[in-house]
Amino acid sequence: MAKKGCSANCRRKKDTSTMEKLLRFIADNIVGEKTKVIQEQKDGEIIFTILVPQEKIGWIIGKGGKVIKAIRALATIAAINEKVSSRWQLEVSSLS
Numbered sequence: 001m002a003k004k005g006c007s008a009n010c011r012r013k014k015d016t017s018t019m020e021k022l023l024r025f026i027a028d029n030i031v032g033e034k035t036k037v038i039q040e041q042k043d044g045e046i047i048f049t050i051l052v053p054q055e056k057i058g059w060i061i062g063k064g065g066k067v068i069k070a071i072r073a074l075a076t077i078a079a080i081n082e083k084v085s086s087r088w089q090l091e092v093s094s095l096s
Contacts, residue, residue, distance in 0.1 A: 022078050023048055023090070026071055031056045036095065046088040048075075054094040061092060068092065 020037050027035040027050045036051040052060055061068050072090055079088060 018082050019075055019078050019084065019088070020048065023050060023071070023075060026074065027052060027060060030059055030067065044086065046084075046086050047091060048088065049091045049093050051093055051095045057092055057094060 017039075020039050024035060024037045027037065031052050033053075038049045038051065040047045040049070050060060059067070060071070062070075068090070075088075075090060
C-alpha cells in the first residue's frame, strides 16, 4: 500500500522499482556477475533495459529466445501482482 498522501505516480514508481530489482536479480544470476537495469519512460510506456557484457548477451536471450521469453513472463507476473498500470517493455543491450 502507498503511504498516505502519495499520488498514483508515487505508487507506480515504487511498483516499477520492484520490477527493476527482479530483473536485476534474474540477470545477475544468469550472467554470474553484476548487471545494470535502466528504467526509462517514453510516450507513457516504461522501458526496462538490461545491460550485460557483450559476450554474455546470448546468455540472457537464450537459444531461440527461450530465456528472454521466460524473463518477460516473470516480469509480466510481477507487473500484474504489483498492479503496474503502465505499459512496459523489456530490452537487452551491451554494457559498452
